[in-house]
Amino acid sequence: MTILESLPAETGVAPPAQEARNVADLLVLAARQVPDRGVRYSLTGQVTEGRLQTYPELLDDARRILAGLHARGAGPGRTVALLLERPDEFLPAFWACLLGGMPACPMVPIRNDPQRWAAQLTHAGALLDEPLLVTSGRLRAELPDVPGLEVADLADLEATSIPADLEIHQAKPADVALLVLTSGSTGNSKAVMLSHANLLASMRAKAEVQGLTGEDVTLNWISYDHVAALLEAHLLPLSVGATQLHTTPDTILGDPLRFLRLIDAHRVTMTFTPNFLLGLINRALSQLPEDLRLDLSSLRRIISGGEANLVSTGAAFLDALAPYGLDRGVLWPAFGMTETCAGSIYNRTFPAGDAGAEFAAVGRPVTGLSIRVVEDGGHRSLADGEVGEVQLYGPMVTEGYLNNNRATEDAFTADGWFRTGDLGRLTDGRLSLVGRSKDSIIVNGVNYFSHEMESLLEELDGIDKSYVAAFPTRPEGSDTEQLVIAFATTLPADDEAELHRLLIAVRNSVVMAWGFRPSLLLPLPKEAFPKTSLGKIQRPLMRSRLESGAYAAQQEAVADLVTRQLGGHVAPEGELETALAGIYAELFEVAPDAISATASFFDLGGTSLDILRLKRLLGVRLGVEDLPVLAILTAPSVRALSGRLEAGSAADEGVYDPIVPLQTSGEKTPLFCVHPGVGEVLVFVNLAKYFVHERPFYALRARGFNPGEKPFESFAEMARSYADAIRAKQPHGPYALAGYSFGAAVAFEVAKLLEAEGERVDFLGSFNLPPHIKYRMDELDFIETAVNLAMFLDLISKQQAKELPEQLRPLSKEEQLAHLIRIAPPERLAELDLDLPRFTAWADLADGLTGLGRTYQPSGQVRSMSIFYAIPLRGTKQDWLNKEVRRWDDFTVEPNRFLDVPGEHYTLMGPKHVANFQSILRAELDRALDAK
Known part of the structure; x- marks a missing residue:
């Protein structure tokens, strides 16, 4: 009796997974129970078109290919590697393997690197016990020459007639159904073994937690070498008899909004995507001249996994698409690994449950999966909230790695729990990941996680999103790892000034976020970033290329560019300049002869924190005591600071000038920013660095810090003093003014004075302050x-x-x-x-x-304002906007613009949020000033 004859009789639309005895049964049951449903392939630019391959047709095509495999001598137990890029080629071949009891192993081509591709195929051949490689005629022509590799053309297999006695292999639950190669260099990838029992347990648990039924319509665009595409987006919908829509990665990545159009056109109810696509969609939506015609109300679930989920990205995605009918609870951040049959833990309370967090939690496990968090390197389970290694146990967890006993032993504890290699914490059974131990950089004994820095840097203007890699290197003689940041840019190839600005922005962002400087910044073309099919950058491969000298030309080009942009190298002169150059070199961890005497402290990488470190080093090395911060701000180069120190305390005396030049390069209209209520301007130092080569950035500092300075006696005196100082620096408009907190009211009064004098104030910004401050x-x-x-x-x-x-x-x-x-x-x-x-x-x-x-009561009007609002000191952000911040409308002639910025009142320009804030601010300045 064949398996077809032994299967249960037709039962309508009962979920096939509840009756299947092995994975092959899923397709056979779906073909019998829901013969009008199947897989639709959308492989062109037309979103409404696509060939439907019903489940009976998919079964017939798979049986035909199985007959071809038999004709090639392949039988149960023979591993088949599938090198097929098109979904309508891959899926029938995949099912042929399952129907024939042959473990299937998806693979992807490695183009433009024949040596590495050959190494991959050689390694896979040995690891998989000389598999049969099934590929298309097109790819077969591209294959590198690998001795001993047995290759079959899919077209030849499809041309085989189906014999009348073709039987479907009755696989046992413990038999391996699928082998998935882990990411890694060509010589050390492992083959994860997923059994029929693993896959069936996973499908049942996923279907239960997601509430999937045969009435659902699913969408997949990920290639099948990624386990989530094959399991989450193909086996899962098939297991409940649902209709599924499949397209290719290039159709979505080439036009991210096509993802939304497919959902609308086919009334998709469930899909899977990594977080980075959400970001691409957000950017594409923001650049549209007008709204799309979309109805996304059919979509009830987006599973987002494969990488860390940034809360701000997901929330922005939901906000942007709410007008199109997208439900607020549709997005489920998830966690899974190849070893756990893809997604097995789901965050079902996003975004409300992740308010205030940078990265979304991954949530709670499916039925049958257990989680524990143990101390790193040990077995003691940790209490709620404590960070440790995440370990999993359940029927969907692999038994190990093919032909790699050492890796299998390392992956499991003595009592059978799988070691994920991820660090996380449990809170009331809800898992949050802190980072992946192998994707970390250890500097001076502290772990830093790559994805955290990459997500921060992707927000910088000029960075090509999803092409940022943070990875470690260890130069010879170094006693700690050092950080490398590689990135692709969207800048014109010949715009050296903009590239230099971006290098400074990247460096400062790292310093502010992690407290140390990257040892190397590498602008690279996009093709230099090796990626998996899911878009994950292969950091270990980039590290090996760097350390083998592959990026030497780019390193030299960056060094030359920086030297040119700093005005060339000027050697220090005299004892004091030489000593100061040594102090600068110590701060920036470079050789003293690399410090140019005329380069600004800030252009070299100095931040607000470094000003204070410099003050301390001047005292220790040179005995300079009580040097005002203002002296460093106004004399930031070795030569200028040397002159200031030689002048002595007399340089502190003289006429009070509120203007502190934090950044003086650039041809665009200067920006003048008024201090907050503490009177000091250090809060602006880190922000100003993002304006290098773009527009000068001047801060206004209160009177009373220096010896002999008398504080202002009235609000009006302060505003008049600042207006006069601004006109002394820039005699005529258009002007750009802003104020942080208390300073916003001062900037408003200054703008009134300037406009009363007949000058234009084209930009007036309030950083989180309403007009009524009394x-x-x-x-x-x-x-x-x-x-x-x-x-x-x-x-x-x-x-x-x-x-x-x-x-x-x-x-x-x-x-x-x-x-x-x-x-x-x-x-x-x-x-x-x-x-x-x-x-x-x-x-x-x-x-x-x-x-x-x-004593301040706002009155009068200015032309218009741009108000940047963050989380207030108390109350909700929405109430802050509607009841307080919008009251600026009473004091302007033209409509105002209200811009939502991340962070709280005291942190919106802090290390965590300054990169986002500067991007919003610079775009608003360009809109208000440079478009006129």
């Missing part, structure tokens, strides 16, 4: 102001800032400030070069500015 200033007594200053300087936490005012209010002013200094981290005080007298003077100045704010 009520907030009235809340701030001296201790509230001092505590806010301490939080602004990272001396205390946000929680401490909430609790301390009430606790300290009964004390004297001296005792209050002394307590704040006493509880501050000593290392932070050292970085800031801050002691009690200095902090007291700063607190007094900030309190004086708060007092001026208590």
